[in-house]
Amino acid sequence: xxxxGVLGLQGAVREHIRSIEESGAEAIVVKKAEQLExxxxxxxxxxxxxxxxxxxxxxxxxEPLRAFGRQGKPMFGTCAGLIMLxxxxxxxxxxxxxxxxxxxxxxxFGRQKESFEADLPIKGIADSYTAVFIRAPHIVSVGExxxxxxxxxxxxxxxxxxxxxxxxxxxxLTDDHSITRYFVxxxxxxxxxxx
Numbered sequence: 238x239x240x241x242g243v244l245g246l247q248g249a250v251r252e253h254i255r256s257i258e259e260s261g262a263e264a265i266v267v268k269k270a271e272q273l274e275x276x277x278x279x280x281x282x283x284x285x286x287x288x289x290x291x292x293x294x295x296x297x298x299x300e301p302l303r304a305f306g307r308q309g310k311p312m313f314g315t316c317a318g319l320i321m322l323x324x325x326x327x328x329x330x331x332x333x334x335x336x337x338x339x340x341x342x343x344x345x346f347g348r349q350k351e352s353f354e355a356d357l358p359i360k361g362i363a364d365s366y367t368a369v370f371i372r373a374p375h376i377v378s379v380g381e382x383x384x385x386x387x388x389x390x391x392x393x394x395x396x397x398x399x400x401x402x403x404x405x406x407x408x409x410l411t412d413d414h415s416i417t418r419y420f421v422x423x424x425x426x427x428x429x430x431x432x
Contacts, residue, residue: 239424247289270298270302281334283315283407313423323337323403352369354370368407
């Protein structure tokens with residue numbers, strides 16, 4: 238059984254833990270950088286990206302997170318987690334973790350009160366998936382090796398760049414665990430490849 242961590246500094250941690258367990262993997266709330274060593278995959282949850290960045294810096298997570306992704310271990314960023322993974326953020330000089338070859342724009346779907354749900358096909362995952370958008374960012378453009386998995390209203394809202402997966406919406410807020418299952422499978426495949 239693979240071990241999937243959820244970065245537990247801020248955001249919807251409990252819901253991700255439930256989704257990981259429903260997907261047949263062991264789930265761990267990550268509060269210390271040393272815990273990364275025991276994981277097969279890591280979810281960076283939604284929340285507020287500036288707050289998350291401050292906490293990542295405060296608790297010494299930045300380099301361990303980069304090293305985790307560079308080792309080929311799967312990382313999955315949802316909403317704010319997507320912003321954390323992107324190597325380019327519109328209007329900002331520097332990225333946060335900066336591992337994923339995408340450009341993102343923050344709050345591109347409006348404020349909290351403009352939250353909404355939309356049914357989307359997600360390539361290789363689901364023909365119809367109910368995505369929950371809350372102050373969501375979107376992916377403006379992707380690198381050559383980054384695969385677009387879903388679009389909404391002409392905007393890219395899910396993508397995969399090798400061992401990195403990201404989406405604009407909150408998969409943990411639904412009872413459909415197909416995206417989390419897909420990520421668990423990524424972790425299983427990566428673990429087999431490194432044995």
